[in-house]
């Protein structure tokens with residue numbers, strides 16, 4: 001894959017306890033064959049109940065594995081994912 005792929009998630013639309021809960025959606029995680037995304041608790045978030053965290057986000061972590069298939073962009077109901085190069 002030539003050039004650097006840039007994958008961004010709009011956290012105003014998904015995750016961080018602001019947009020949709022990515023645990024309830026997870027469409028991008030399911031769609032991505034090479035499993036580029038990581039679902040994790042939002043680092044540094046102040047949780048009302050730290051034993052029941054509610055603030056999660058999806059991070060494109062293994063970007064070098066991306067095949068630029070655009071499935072994650074197509075399936076996201078919030079139009080929160082963008083892939084560019």
Ligand code: SF4
Nearest residue numbers: 032066067069070072
């Ligand atoms: S473009 Fe395809 S390979 Fe790349 S992150 Fe999205 S679903 Fe995964």
Ligand code: SF4
Nearest residue numbers: 014022025026028076
């Ligand atoms: S598909 Fe979109 S809304 Fe669903 S978890 Fe992924 S980024 Fe969030």
